[in-house]
Amino acid sequence: MPDATMAPPAGSPTATREISYVMALNEALREEMRRDPRVFVMGEDVAIWGNKGGVYGVTQGLYEEFGAERVRDTPISEEGIVGTAVGAAVTGMRPVAEIMYIDFMALAMDPLVNQGAKLRYMFGGKARVPVVIRTQEGAGRGIAAQHSQSLEAWFTHIPGIKVCVPSTPADAKGLLKSAIRDDNPVMFIEHKMLYATKGPVPAGEYTIPLGQADVKREGSDVTFIGIHTMVSKGLTAAEKLAGEGIDVEVIDPRTLVPLDIETIVRSVKKTGRVVIAHEAYARGGVAGEIAMQIMENAFDYLDAPIVRVAGRNVPIPYNLRLERAAVPQEDDVVNALRNIVPR
Amino acid sequence: MPDATMAPPAGSPTATREISYVMALNEALREEMRRDPRVFVMGEDVAIWGNKGGVYGVTQGLYEEFGAERVRDTPISEEGIVGTAVGAAVTGMRPVAEIMYIDFMALAMDPLVNQGAKLRYMFGGKARVPVVIRTQEGAGRGIAAQHSQSLEAWFTHIPGIKVCVPSTPADAKGLLKSAIRDDNPVMFIEHKMLYATKGPVPAGEYTIPLGQADVKREGSDVTFIGIHTMVSKGLTAAEKLAGEGIDVEVIDPRTLVPLDIETIVRSVKKTGRVVIAHEAYARGGVAGEIAMQIMENAFDYLDAPIVRVAGRNVPIPYNLRLERAAVPQEDDVVNALRNIVPR
Amino acid sequence: MAVKVLPLARTTLLDMYDRLLTIRFFETRVIELFREGVIRGSTHTYIGMEADAVGCCAALRPDDYITSTHRGHGHCIGKGGDVRLMMAELLGKATGYCKGKGGSMHIADIDAGILGANGIVGGGMGIATGAGLSSKMRGSGQVCVCFFGEGGFNQGALHENANIASIWKLPVIYFCENNQYAMSMSVQRATSVSDLTVRAAAYDMPGVNVDGMDVLAVYEATHQAAERARAGEGPSLIVSKTYRFEGHNIGDPQPYRSKDEIEEWRKRDGIERFGRYLIDEGIASKSEIEGIHQEVHAKIEDAVEFARESPEPELSSLEEDVYA
Amino acid sequence: MAVKVLPLARTTLLDMYDRLLTIRFFETRVIELFREGVIRGSTHTYIGMEADAVGCCAALRPDDYITSTHRGHGHCIGKGGDVRLMMAELLGKATGYCKGKGGSMHIADIDAGILGANGIVGGGMGIATGAGLSSKMRGSGQVCVCFFGEGGFNQGALHENANIASIWKLPVIYFCENNQYAMSMSVQRATSVSDLTVRAAAYDMPGVNVDGMDVLAVYEATHQAAERARAGEGPSLIVSKTYRFEGHNIGDPQPYRSKDEIEEWRKRDGIERFGRYLIDEGIASKSEIEGIHQEVHAKIEDAVEFARESPEPELSSLEEDVYA
Numbered sequence A, B: 001m002p003d004a005t006m007a008p009p010a011g012s013p014t015a016t017r018e019i020s021y022v023m024a025l026n027e028a029l030r031e032e033m034r035r036d037p038r039v040f041v042m043g044e045d046v047a048i049w050g051n052k053g054g055v056y057g058v059t060q061g062l063y064e065e066f067g068a069e070r071v072r073d074t075p076i077s078e079e080g081i082v083g084t085a086v087g088a089a090v091t092g093m094r095p096v097a098e099i100m101y102i103d104f105m106a107l108a109m110d111p112l113v114n115q116g117a118k119l120r121y122m123f124g125g126k127a128r129v130p131v132v133i134r135t136q137e138g139a140g141r142g143i144a145a146q147h148s149q150s151l152e153a154w155f156t157h158i159p160g161i162k163v164c165v166p167s168t169p170a171d172a173k174g175l176l177k178s179a180i181r182d183d184n185p186v187m188f189i190e191h192k193m194l195y196a197t198k199g200p201v202p203a204g205e206y207t208i209p210l211g212q213a214d215v216k217r218e219g220s221d222v223t224f225i226g227i228h229t230m231v232s233k234g235l236t237a238a239e240k241l242a243g244e245g246i247d248v249e250v251i252d253p254r255t256l257v258p259l260d261i262e263t264i265v266r267s268v269k270k271t272g273r274v275v276i277a278h279e280a281y282a283r284g285g286v287a288g289e290i291a292m293q294i295m296e297n298a299f300d301y302l303d304a305p306i307v308r309v310a311g312r313n314v315p316i317p318y319n320l321r322l323e324r325a326a327v328p329q330e331d332d333v334v335n336a337l338r339n340i341v342p343r
Numbered sequence C, D: 001m002a003v004k005v006l007p008l009a010r011t012t013l014l015d016m017y018d019r020l021l022t023i024r025f026f027e028t029r030v031i032e033l034f035r036e037g038v039i040r041g042s043t044h045t046y047i048g049m050e051a052d053a054v055g056c057c058a059a060l061r062p063d064d065y066i067t068s069t070h071r072g073h074g075h076c077i078g079k080g081g082d083v084r085l086m087m088a089e090l091l092g093k094a095t096g097y098c099k100g101k102g103g104s105m106h107i108a109d110i111d112a113g114i115l116g117a118n119g120i121v122g123g124g125m126g127i128a129t130g131a132g133l134s135s136k137m138r139g140s141g142q143v144c145v146c147f148f149g150e151g152g153f154n155q156g157a158l159h160e161n162a163n164i165a166s167i168w169k170l171p172v173i174y175f176c177e178n179n180q181y182a183m184s185m186s187v188q189r190a191t192s193v194s195d196l197t198v199r200a201a202a203y204d205m206p207g208v209n210v211d212g213m214d215v216l217a218v219y220e221a222t223h224q225a226a227e228r229a230r231a232g233e234g235p236s237l238i239v240s241k242t243y244r245f246e247g248h249n250i251g252d253p254q255p256y257r258s259k260d261e262i263e264e265w266r267k268r269d270g271i272e273r274f275g276r277y278l279i280d281e282g283i284a285s286k287s288e289i290e291g292i293h294q295e296v297h298a299k300i301e302d303a304v305e306f307a308r309e310s311p312e313p314e315l316s317s318l319e320e321d322v323y324a
């Protein structure tokens, strides 16, 4: 749902259009590049691949509009891409670098984690690092263990990096615009299976502040916190369970750093029960962190142990059935929600 | 404390010596290299730096005993070091690669995470990857944000990697020997402030299995789970609090993967209260994961929210007082334990 | 065609032809099966580049190693991989090389020295260098060929590993397949040098350019590099000039290159060329060549059938073969 | 001494001498203060290498950028850093460049174009390349010098970034300080080539060797590379042959090199040499030189006093300047 803090679109304050997640992201880039000449895009195959830019099409058409200076195809050099983006950011530009798959961030952790995230602090506050690393994660396309991971936990752990995980087109657009305007490094993590999904997006200019969860559905029996694809699974499950008399509140944190723990705690105080779902490997995934923060802030309100529905602790396999079994499916979400509410 | 599963030392079954953590590690390497010609050491400055090998001296004297073939000084090429070690492991060797500071693992995540950890699974079980990555972490030496991190959470998250975090000389030796004999990648994470600490180490041959927590002190009021330097802080705090009538059980998981959740749960069922302490950044640190697993297994036994005592969410600063304030100190541990037990 | 180390045994030459065709037919079927929907994921075919893998691997010992790439089917067949197990893997079956867990980008056959395709561009470089180190330390005389694309040449891993291999004189052959593009990125746009062998000097190793459409030239270059490696003289760089006839992956609309360019390259097809050579030199008759075509065709059909009829992996296998 | 672009203005030459000495005296005091225990952590001194930083930075514009290394004090002083703020930082004081949060390995002065020392070997390479990209996109005419040690030359980051800078013709000067060792690892043991400039060809950029004990030669080489960069012709590599007179860090027992070798190099001291040159060429009198010594000495003592008297940072600053 469009957020309450959005600026009303010019002209028609409530007008929305149904567009896809990928086009919403594309609009965000386009608008920010038009607005601010310091914003530019760089990455592998962002300019002319496929349908005019971007392996999943996020940067399509930008090369036509902004040219080779501001839409830069790079060599296959992930560490160089992120390092160069950080350096450009420190010296007055506002780069949006694309890393094609989050798995490849394994090659570029140093420039982000040891440099970008820390420069400002290490330098006593005297540097600004307005860099966005756009990437995508998730299973579902049969591309196996090195192209299907969900690694948001790595970044969430590191002070100095903001982490966005939008689940809808409207959120994707509004958050990306805020990320680009932020003066700190932002890991902007998209999900490959969401690109084609559609949803209402305000027609006019708006941003969504980082650090504001969205209650996608109100409910009173159990709080469901989902990331990326899990949000819609939670909503579908909620509809299903409504028929069984179980009233699910569905919360999308939208950003993991900053985490809007207030909104989550408010919900937990109401429901007393929590299910947290993500595709990432369960062990060390962000569910543990969110659960910990809930415990720190609302333990006495918990009527049952917090349950996580998360990826199995295995590399993502290629075979379709195995791949499905490796990450949470609709049924897993439904069952977890059903089981946590007393009959 | 030496573990019950240790093989009794030859000759004198109970003989121990007081040696340092660094010498215990050195013995482990030496013994394993003598035992198995496939074991070798590689890394930056492991051969002739300082007092005959190793920035913190772990590999000292190995070059003299085993020569340049088996004690390999490498160029400054972290990705190359880990990649080469993984490749050697897959083809019949048993490398022990040293990465000087865990912070530098940011340069070598791909060969470990996308290659080493996954090869066996991706190849349908047909590869063995007996590689150990030795490194060290932690604050306390005034070397600031890029040399003081504790990043065990990154590795704990990834299926296929075992993670060791020994806190005593005896554990360090016994775990390292097991790690070297393991057919899977092991991140063996030492702590820079522990190298000089001494403790009893069995005189003879022994190993400590991965996946076995050690109850360093029994107690009935609260379970303290500590990593690395936090273990001794927990023990000191326990002595102090014993005087106040608070009986603390101190558990050292010793390995985070596999995690001996049984031992932890057994303790929690007894005490009903848990404090988890580590130096790593609180947000996304392993305390959240351990707490989650406790909740999953023993929620009904919890009399109070699990408390974490962890690093602040800031890059580690240089200034001594700030550095101390950034990671948990004795007092923080004492206070957390005191506060969790009802007066 | 290059003939310096020739004559090769007739059986070797015919075997090379067989492998070239095996790759071509295998990949052609893969495209069909992908379109049919029974192969999923991302599949990068080796069509056009067959002479690289076949020429190179023919010059290796059976116990030598290779590391491969995302475009790995050719390397696997070249090094003696079993097309049944490959095809079963592509169909995600329990009988596949990886029990259905790996798919196209992770096929490996450790016993045949095939240390895996790789989904990470540059991911095989460390593994290859480590295999070279292992060979050297074990005194086994094995060499390792590290295949990588010209796009991968810009990965830091190449630099670090080539330097390590050089200073330790490891038996590694860095085999760069310059097929002119990395997805949409041409080598001209991506790379600081037009002659990639210039980079060999940075690691004090010999660097040779080779016509990747000439299977015998590739054989020859590899043979020399392998001799050097086995003699303890260290690594080499081979840069093959080649081309992928198809898109980067199935479905690539290829806006980054012209139809004409593709046609030009198709005319230099290494398989046709080698077939003509075999006939012209009197090594094989036309009907023998046709016989090979039929055999290979049957072999691939058999592989497809084997794959189709093989069972899916059990769900219980999900958590097998990972130990942490 | 190299004199191609000379004569330089006398004030420039005397200023260079001042900076050389400033580095030497600064570092000498740092060693004392480290031994005294008021500087903590890991401190790598630049003694012996002063001509690199001073010669190079003298050829730059004030608004040009540099990225530095773990051995960064010299670069900072060379580029116009304030020794008071540096010394205060080393003492961990609130008045230091980083408010006491950075220490030796993280001193930066963004306004002076000093984009930071760096605790990661190779950590500055991406930043420098990005600064070059930024300069180019903004059309500012600024260049960026990327200082790194010969040990850092084997990091993958160098390869990736040098290639990027080359294809995009970025105004970056990769300045390799070959002081013969990376901790205990000699350049001979670590590196595939003995002449490091050979590697420039891999990135299609000019590579020049320069005597790092000759401040004017370093000036000259940098001047030319900067001209080229500003003319839009792209990056360059400069390799300076130099030596660190002290251990890698304070306390290094240096088993990896001989006393004789150190003595040999000390004889070539770039500061003494430049001092003699100034006198011999009649640019400065002996007493002027002595005057500079006294001034620099006083400046360093003032910095030490400033640092000692400065307050510690407030504990409340711990969570300041980080926003996520």
Ligand SMILES: Cc1ncc(C[n+]2csc(CCOP(=O)(O)OP(=O)(O)O)c2C)c(N)n1
Pocket (backbone or CB within 6 Å): A044, A076, A078, A100, A104, A107, C044, C070, C071, C119, C120, C121, C122, C148, C149, C150, C151, C152, C153, C179, C181, C182, C183, C248
């Ligand atoms: C580290 C990494 N970066 C990017 C990709 C995405 N990707 C897959 S193949 C490819 C192009 C590779 O080009 P090249 O190395 O020339 O091999 P070719 O496809 O031409 O055989 C890219 C960019 C990847 N798989 N891994």
Ligand SMILES: Cc1ncc(C[n+]2csc(CCOP(=O)(O)OP(=O)(O)O)c2C)c(N)n1
Pocket (backbone or CB within 6 Å): B044, B076, B078, B100, B104, B107, D044, D070, D071, D119, D120, D121, D122, D148, D149, D150, D151, D152, D153, D179, D181, D182, D183, D248
């Ligand atoms: C990524 C990384 N690896 C290793 C180190 C440890 N280390 C610090 S300085 C140094 C040697 C650097 O040698 P060189 O680049 O030649 O610079 P020099 O010290 O000679 O000035 C090493 C290995 C580090 N700080 N960062």
Ligand SMILES: [Mg+2]
Pocket (backbone or CB within 6 Å): C149, C150, C151, C177, C178, C179, C180, C181, C182, C183
């Ligand atoms: Mg290519």
Ligand SMILES: [Mg+2]
Pocket (backbone or CB within 6 Å): D149, D150, D151, D177, D178, D179, D180, D181, D182, D183
């Ligand atoms: Mg050096």
